[in-house]
Amino acid sequence: MNWEQLLSLKRFGDTHKRLRKEQDETRLGFEVDYDRIIFSSEFRSLQDKTQVVPLSQTDFVHTRLTHSLEVSVVGRSIGRNVGQKVLEKHPHLKKVHGFRANDFGAIVAAASLAHDIGNPPFGHSGEKAIGEFFKTGFGNQFKEQLTAKQYQDLCDFEGNANGFKILTESRAGREGGLRLSYATLGAFTKYPKESLPKKPTKHIADKKYGFFQSEKEAFKDVANELGLIPTGTNEHISFSRHPLAYLVEAADDICYTIIDFEDGINLGLIQEEFALEYLINLVRHTINTKKYQLLSNTQDRLSYLRALAINTLINEAANNFMANEELILQGKFSKAIMDVSTYEAQIKDIIKVSVENIYQSSEVIEKEIAGYEVINQLLKSFTVAITNRYQGKPSSYDQLILRLLPNSFENLDDNLYTNLLNVCNHVAQLSDSNAILTYKKLKGTYL
Template sequence: MMQWEQLLSLRKQGDSKQRLRADENETRLGFEVDYDRVIFSSAFRSLQDKTQVIPLSKTSFVHTRLTHSLEVSVVGRSLGRAVGKAILEKYPKLATECGYRFNDFGGIVAAAALAHDIGNPPFGHSGEKAIGDYFLNGSGKRFRDYLSEKEYQDLIDFEGNANGFKILTESKDGVQGGLRLTYATLGAFMKYPKQSLPKKPTDNVCDKKFGVFQSESAFFNEVADALGLIKRPDANGYVRHPLAYLVEAADDICYTIIDFEDGINLGLIEEEMALEYLINLVRGNLKTEVYYKLKTPQNRLAYLRALAINTLVTEATSIFLKNEEAILNGTFSEALLDSSQYKAQISDIIKISVEKIYRSDEVREKEIAGYNILYTLLDTFTSAFENYHNDVARPYDLLLLRTVSPTITKQDSVYKYLMESCGYISRLTDGSAVQIFQKVKGNL
């Protein structure tokens, strides 16, 4: 059974001694430092030009990955604080002997939620698919024989969650340990605490995707072991950190409600129909005397959105606390909202979003363009690394590699330089990917 004191570890990469909660500076706690380091990182700032729903959208009111991440963080903080208050009441020694406060739970979830999309490449999930498809079906197939089975799987199933863990933790440019976040925050960040192989689809939510590349597997295991996460030998991974369920719930709440709202603002979903679906979700908490005083659809939408988020936050908190022991034992295996009394209403909203937004002409057209852009960039940069690695680099290749890093060093393996190429491209914003694509094509 996992233990809360261990799960709330303040330890950071490279620490030589234990960090105790009782010794923390109350004006700037370690978990709050995590939040600050994420929000000031260049990888987080790049999310301002990565669109949440419509790739390359020029519409000002459509959410970017940055605004989405901030909203998920706010919802996650509320979830964490509500759960933390109940946990400290159940385990009072966490407060009296260890010094933990309910705000600590909120701080951990808020920081992890803030970072939850930090590894997403340009063009959203279609960007992940484009990178994977390049190595599976495109000219990236040529590298297959130079990679281990797990290394190749990392590439053909390129995963934003694993890339996020890499961005947060990898040593680069003389900075050891990346952002050096606490192990508690890294644990809450890891929604899928397993490697890309073995790939054994199950009903367990942990098996939906993977969360670590081979390049970070050693440190990943160190974090998981230090937190006391339970091993799942059959999956080559671990059960989730309990607070990862809250990060996931915060994301689920926001994309369900906010993406739906974006679809309305874009004119992809009719306002009257949308209001009806939201009313079905919040009917039990709706104050009709307040609602019908609101004269415009925009005000009604804003009221229903706030009420829907509050309803689902309360619901997710209740489900977590009801299943807390199963979560600590590693026997809870689904997303919190999958157990929700509102599951049918949530499914209805998501179904409309899929039909009207995610499969809209605008999304499809931009994803087609994104595929072509990422394919071209991957081919350009992997070829430059390949030529340099094989001592046949042209001046053009060296110019490209200096774009990736001012100081070029020969990589130790094919896997490393391929991950360097994917890492560089994944950090690009939608706009900068288009700009570099144009330059590669010779269009100044």
């Protein structure tokens, strides 16, 4: 892979190349991507979606929206850091093509901002709930009517693939979705493969999948423009990662490691003295002991250690990327950037505490159980109504249910897979509160 192609400014529908040296510096194409994402309705719904603790009533616990904003800030810093080093190593990118260090930061920031845009309500349990509906629940009946890959898309419903669908899907008046640059779409796709085969290698890019069957051709177009390396065999489609996807992943890893831990402390799920010691171990070489000892409350101590920790890991991520840049461009770097960090042991210690005290806490588990029930009921009601209409035999009740769906469902596709996937996409775009409200309407408890 080469950086000239990887930094493509092309957008869906373009007939001519967009050259970097011809860009308006006051409104750069990569920065337009960020604006389009942040003003989208799909992004706004993240303000009421779970990051760690579902349906939290406290002000200081992160939602998907605050998490995404923080990841974009960290991603921008890592990207600019890497951009400066890449331009020093490959000076022709600046001299001949006009690229700047900030371009790398803008791409990573935009992709980071969108990285959770396809995630369902109720956190990662939302993805699992949708999958279980088709694997073992009511949706299992559709298995024989779908191809293996179509059925796998539903059984392993993936927020990353749904995000790519949201960003690129055309609809009336909005051809090409948000019409982001291909560079940003490439950086967004951490897992550039289909749902099958599952985890064919130990490469980090094969851990999950990044696009549904409905967006396969769209992703192939993006991959070909960017010059991503094909890695699939026979009829299976997969590619090497866009190098900047490693930085998006690193920004996410840094934020959820540090910020989720901070949420656990603020919620009282992790003891302050115990937790602060873990953070101090991460920043021991940069901490100003005198300044730290002057801080008199938990919030200030946490803020200080968080800032130090994130700054430390940003520099670490950028250095690790450049140390492995040649392997990354060859598609041969098989681990996440933070998995080769010199702070790997400290990071693993923090994540272990978070898993035991936050992710597996009774508060989280009880609300995830409720989320399973909500999503299962929504999917069942909508799929029954949709399939009955698809078969030309909707009941009066089905007609009422269909009115709860967006106008885009009025002209149903004649493809069962498309209809089922669109139901999943609709449910996934609901906020936590809206999902619960719709559930109450269906149960008749809203009156």
